[in-house]
Amino acid sequence: MKGTSLKFYMHENRNHQHTLVYEWLLEQAKKMGIHGGSAFKAIASFGRHGIFHEEHFFELAGDLPVVVEFIVNDDEADRLLEMVRSSGLTMFYVRLPAEYGVINGEKSMSPRGENS
Template identity: 60%
Template sequence: MNGTILRFYVHEKRIHRHIALFEWLLEQAKKLGIQGGSAFRAIAGFGRHGVLHEEHFLELAADMTVEVEFVVTEAEADGLLALLKKERISIFYARVPAQFGAIEGDR
């Protein structure tokens, strides 16, 4: 099947409607009927301002990036992006064409 990989990059402490934005994204995708999504926490990285962010063992206040990823149809991607625009959420995303499917085997 052809579709798209839709990735969002947010700070883990960013809040929208009283919950973490990455959790809100997952909840909204589920409500839209998207069949799955995942959130991945970065261990280090830098963004548009060029500042390197790293988590240190004793650092409790780290605000690392979380990547929220969905493998979806074009229509599902359009629907989720439209919702974000409606909610007026400023967010960086990547949309990549993809072929996807599932291989069923003996369990």
């Protein structure tokens, strides 16, 4: 299938409506009927201001970016972007064309990934 890879970038400690932004974004997408999304934490990064961020063993969480990614159809991507715009959040995003599907999707899988 053809669709969109939509990624949103934020700092892991950023809040919106008393909730971490990445959790808020995933919850809003779920309420919209989006079939899935994932949040990924970086181990090192720098952004537009050139400040380098890196996780160290003794540091508290908070300064590294989290990427929330959705693989959706184009209409769902438009709806997600509009939802973020209307929330008032300022957020960097990337929207790319994607081809997606399920390999061997007709077989049922056990929770451990074994064919049944």
